[in-house]
Amino acid sequence: MRLVRIFLRRHLGGMQKPVWNICMALWIVTTAASCSTQKFLLPGQSVLNSNMIEVELTPELSASANEISGVLKDSKNFYSQIPNSRFLALFRFSMRMYCLSSPADSNWVNRYLRKQGEAPVVYDEGLALRTAEQLRGMMESKGCFRSQVTFDTVRWKKNEVRVVYHVKPQHRYRIREVNYAAETEEVHRFMQSMHESSLLRVGDFYSQDAIVSERSRIAQLLQNAGYYRANESLLTVRVDTSFLSNELRIDVLVHNPVVQERDNEGIHSILLQKYRIGNVYIQPINTSIRQEKIGFDTLLYPYKLRSRIVDYRFVFNGTMDMKPQTVVRNLFLFPGATYRPRMAQQTYNSLLSLRTFKYVDVEFVESPRSCDTLPLVDAKLRLISLPKHRLSTSLELNNASPFGSQQLGFWGGNLGLETGVEYQNKNLFGGAELLKVKGSLLFELPMLVFRDTTFNEFRDYFSSFDAGLEVSLDLPAFLAPFAKNIVWQRVKPHTQFSLGANYQYKSYFERVLSNASFGYLWSRNSKVQHRLTPVELTYVRFLSVDSAFMSRILGFSDARLKYQYSDHFIMDLKYELLYSSQQYNERSNFSYVLLMAESAGNVLDVVSRLTGVGVDENGVRRILGVPYSQYVRFSAEGKQYFYYGAKSVFVARMLLGVGVPYSNSISLPYEKSFFGGGPTTIRAWQLRHLGPGTYSTVGTIDVERTGDLLLVLNMENRFPLFSIFEGAVFFDAGNVWLFRNSEEYPGGEFSLKTLPQSLALGGGLGVRINASIITVRLDFAIPFYDPGQETALRWRLPHWKFNQIVTNIGIDFPF
16 A cells, blocks of 8 residues: 555656545545455355345246236345445455455454455355245245255356346246135124125235235224124134136134133133123323322212213322323223223323323223123223423524625624524313423624624614523313314313514614414324414514614505514414324324415404594504504425435425415505525525515615515435434525515516426535434535526626535424
């Protein structure tokens, strides 16, 4: 290696550093490709290069080649020995890295190479024999009975071998007939309904996997029909292959259970009977309260279930911090009802939806009162509470340099920070009431704040400042006149109240927002959730507006900006629909969709028109002397998660939004408008600094920009790096637009013809640090295409400068 370095220095010493790096990389790759595996092998050993399958078809099977190919498509899953992995399906880079180390040396370099690399896979004849047996079993499990599999090895290179498995298949059998029966007459009648939904269909190829799934399905159906003792072990499946033309018959028989008598007099068979629920025992456990009492107390709680009263038994040690009614009305297990395990799953989901319990366990045991004439099973619920109090924080840090800025250095741009603190009480009054108190702070520092000492007031240090406080209360019930007619267990109802206030300061205005709302949230299943907010009130009061800025917007004939920077009142109605197919604690692909529809001002407009009160000289209708907003607004968010490999995921997201002002409003209110840019949408632009359309701020005062339409497309690939560090590569596209042409925002109007030219494009790299309880996000983004620039300068990469990187630091993933 020393000679190589001398040669490179003599002949390439005058080259630039990138060329030197390329040469070194080529040398490493070449060395890795040529390193020998022999030093890691014992005499007579060989490295497994690959596994191959050769199918030997007889002339009568040649027409069934596609069928046989379908049987073998999953053959890789049955290999007992897998060759070393290949990069791009060509190079065994990990194995070559491992072989760069010395087996006789354990210094840190060799340890690192062996840790990051992959040891050569040494061919094992015993494992090859096991693979042949497993392949033969796979053929049989898919209907190719009496198939044969043998193998041999082919020498490949000096110390490597390929294993070739020779498969001699037979004709694949199809199902001719399926029969269901049971030893008990009642169960036999029940089994006759299995044909319609059976996984074993006449005409299909025989499949052992289908039989296993059918056994499980039948056992579940029997249990959910009330047969407590039913399980897969009671099912016998017989396969008759004596028919001609490669067909078979499948008989499914349900046996009666065999039990041990309580007095140990012997073992005998009993009838498979339907069970009913006897007692329901509920044991709440509060881990935050020290349990000093020895023994348990039992509380009998009667609950009205439609036209009858049922009794639930609460078992607790010491104090019980949860009201019995709150727990009971979320149960799907009723004394006297037919035993059905699926009701236990619904109970589990319903109790967890209260967001008060960390652990919910449901167990069924045969009741001591059970007998042949009245089979009973008792349900035992164990509930472990979450900590009652919770404090959490959030953080978003953003840095960006204005395009064209001559500032040098990584932190040459404006610095923005958004942080929040939230307190939660998960059981405020003992009925799973959730209280939230959230404080937020957002500010942006101008780029010269650390160098300019001429600022006189505190606010001079900020280009924007935002502070807010919100208090909300979530009750696990419907507070409404119609609530008595609702079956609580089916809808998981919540009533939500909130109050909030927000102070906002920017270099050209200062205002205060106050808001209040109440609404309902409910869900019929774990995938779909509804939220209806009948009343949401927002009052916006401007404390001051910069005189120069106001003079500028008064000079426009379009009063859009003037409207947005004046006092106004909003009374809206909102509905949201959330769909998510994500499975808890499962790594599987899933979809997420959030739809929202909002309408404002209609009730106030009707009142104003009926009374004729509150109309000013310009025809603008007011409530308590303040103009009210009227608009409709729709938005949609869709996300799709694709998991691959052990820890990698690809995420695609689309955001759509449209708002239409009408009647008493000439534009959307500022706080209801759509904004472009930001750390969770288009990351190469700061929040509210993109759009609308191709609007350019060159030669103008750059105010925060708003739009009536929003389109955002995001793609992000997340992958592991090392330890707790993960990497990300992302691409963002989108913008905001106006419905109508605007004098203050030239080029901001939406048009399908100019849509491609008005889409902003950006992308970058990110790092995620997965600590034990939080994920810290660090994203570096640059603009690829900026529609707000002159036409010749819109593609930004040729004009890109290092100090124009937009840096986003935050908690958790952006979406």
